[in-house]
Amino acid sequence: MMDAMFKFPSVTQMAVPLFIAAMLVEILIARYRGTARYETRDTLASLVMGVGSIVAGMLIGFIAFRALFYFYQFRIFDLEMSAWVFAVCFVLDDLRYYWFHRFSHRIRWAWAAHVNHHTSQHYNLSTALRQTWTGVLTGMFVLSVPLVLLGFHPGLIAFANGFNLVYQFWIHTEVIKRLPKWFEAVFNTPSHHRVHHATNARYLDANYAGTLIIWDRLFGSFVAEDDRTVLKYGIVQNLATFNPLKIAFHEWINMLRDAARPGLALRHRAAYLFAPPGWSHDNSRRTSASIKAEFARRHPDQAGTPGLPALGPTS
Amino acid sequence: MPLEILVVLVVLGVGGVVVATWWLGWAKAARLTDGAGAARQFNLDYPELRVASVAMSEDQSAALLKLETADVVGLVFAFGDKFVTRRLTPALLRTINIEQNDTVVRVSLRLADITAPEIDLVYTPGNYAQSVEALLAALQTAREAA
Numbered sequence: 001m002m003d004a005m006f007k008f009p010s011v012t013q014m015a016v017p018l019f020i021a022a023m024l025v026e027i028l029i030a031r032y033r034g035t036a037r038y039e040t041r042d043t044l045a046s047l048v049m050g051v052g053s054i055v056a057g058m059l060i061g062f063i064a065f066r067a068l069f070y071f072y073q074f075r076i077f078d079l080e081m082s083a084w085v086f087a088v089c090f091v092l093d094d095l096r097y098y099w100f101h102r103f104s105h106r107i108r109w110a111w112a113a114h115v116n117h118h119t120s121q122h123y124n125l126s127t128a129l130r131q132t133w134t135g136v137l138t139g140m141f142v143l144s145v146p147l148v149l150l151g152f153h154p155g156l157i158a159f160a161n162g163f164n165l166v167y168q169f170w171i172h173t174e175v176i177k178r179l180p181k182w183f184e185a186v187f188n189t190p191s192h193h194r195v196h197h198a199t200n201a202r203y204l205d206a207n208y209a210g211t212l213i214i215w216d217r218l219f220g221s222f223v224a225e226d227d228r229t230v231l232k233y234g235i236v237q238n239l240a241t242f243n244p245l246k247i248a249f250h251e252w253i254n255m256l257r258d259a260a261r262p263g264l265a266l267r268h269r270a271a272y273l274f275a276p277p278g279w280s281h282d283n284s285r286r287t288s289a290s291i292k293a294e295f296a297r298r299h300p301d302q303a304g305t306p307g308l309p310a311l312g313p314t315s
Numbered sequence: 316m317p318l319e320i321l322v323v324l325v326v327l328g329v330g331g332v333v334v335a336t337w338w339l340g341w342a343k344a345a346r347l348t349d350g351a352g353a354a355r356q357f358n359l360d361y362p363e364l365r366v367a368s369v370a371m372s373e374d375q376s377a378a379l380l381k382l383e384t385a386d387v388v389g390l391v392f393a394f395g396d397k398f399v400t401r402r403l404t405p406a407l408l409r410t411i412n413i414e415q416n417d418t419v420v421r422v423s424l425r426l427a428d429i430t431a432p433e434i435d436l437v438y439t440p441g442n443y444a445q446s447v448e449a450l451l452a453a454l455q456t457a458r459e460a461a
Contacts, residue, residue, distance in 0.1 A: 010316070013316050013321055014316055016316075016321065016328065017328075020328035020331070023332050024335065027335050037396075038339075038341050039342070039395045039397070040336045041342065042395050043336050044333045047332065121394075121395075126332065232359055234397075236360075237401075238397075238400075239430040239431075240428075241430040241431070246429060246430055250430055253429055284406075
């Protein structure tokens with residue numbers, strides 16, 4: 001059974017020449033049209049993170065595969081390999097990706113692995129490759145278990161996920177402003193994903209989609225890009241390091257230090273691990289919710305618009 | 316794809332992209348234009364904190380900011396071609412070290428921040444006495460009180 005997965009090629013590895021060529025083209029556009037920005041050390045850090053992610057996948061990716069193959073023996077249906085099965089698998093895996101991504105922003109345990117991808121203050125194609133080294137360790141692969149139980153082969157799921165990741169590569173760019181309306185309505189685009197990477201209060205925790213933006217529209221997390229707003233990329237408290245090791249592990253270290261602080265109640269320790277990023281037992285830090293509320297308080301005319309809360313009765 | 320080919324592609328690709336950005340001059344560090352620019356950078360991250368005054372370092376790579384309302388000091392410093400900001404709360408600030416000679420005063424801030432463990436700011440003695448000394452004294456007092 002394990003051998004079957006090796007019939008599926010690694011889509012992301014096959015796309016490496018495309019990644020490189022596309023970055024070189026974007027650099028040329030940045031040079032001659034100025035619609036993109038690169039910084040040497042930032043780019044190097046992103047690319048080393050990308051290489052490290054591939055290596056980490058080779059070293060510990062088997063944990064997720066083994067777990068999913070265990071559940072595969074309990075599958076309800078025996079699905080044959082066909083274009084239709086692949087298409088359905090792709091859409092369901094994209095739905096799985098949406099929730100994985102949403103949880104990765106709302107649960108610090110998962111954020112510790114995912115934050116890497118958001119640590120660049122730049123938004124270009126190299127940012128797409130700034131990928132996690134520790135994703136498998138969060139255990140979020142359990143979100144694929146329902147697909148496996150439905151009868152989708154773990155290798156097919158990985159294959160579909162590979163296409164999803166390759167799709168997400170090209171949307172990390174400022175070069176493409178808007179695509180045709182029908183495309184923007186259905187698919188994740190550079191415009192939608194710029195919103196996701198921006199730290200402007202309105203844009204925090206928005207647009208979690210992988211390939212299909214319909215999930216955000218369906219589950220209420222969609223925020224459209226406003227051309228009047230200058231986007232600020234990165235994270236709420238930006239890192240001051242290009243060191244890939246620190247980029248990969250800083251949030252794990254910070255999280256575990258917080259949870260191990262002396263004198264905390266057990267529920268506080270658990271909250272440091274599983275509450276949204278920025279939560280603190282003494283309210284000394286900012287969460288995306290508090291940043292949005294503060295922004296809405298200072299800009300009451302914008303309160304209640306997409307991405308911002310309405311003002312409360314006492315505001 | 317055979318591993319050997321993948322490794323060669325990755326090495327050449329990463330090298331080529333990074334060298335291209337360096338060759339195009341995109342490795343230059345950012346510099347703050349003036350005090351207003353430093354305050355603007357700080358307020359991008361902390362819009363709720365009003366800046367009263369700015370003590371810019373001599374090379375304009377960093378600045379300490381006196382804040383109007385909070386009992387903390389702001390910090391802005393260059394990071395690549397961008398900037399990073401911090402609120403210098405007593406919990407964040409580990410030590411302040413000051414080295415002074417006739418021409419420069421070097422302020423070294425050690426932070427409880429794994430990604431920004433130490434930040435250096437260089438001032439002339441005159442600028443230091445006028446705008447930095449009191450800020451650091453306030454910081455020191457806040458740390459001792461915490």
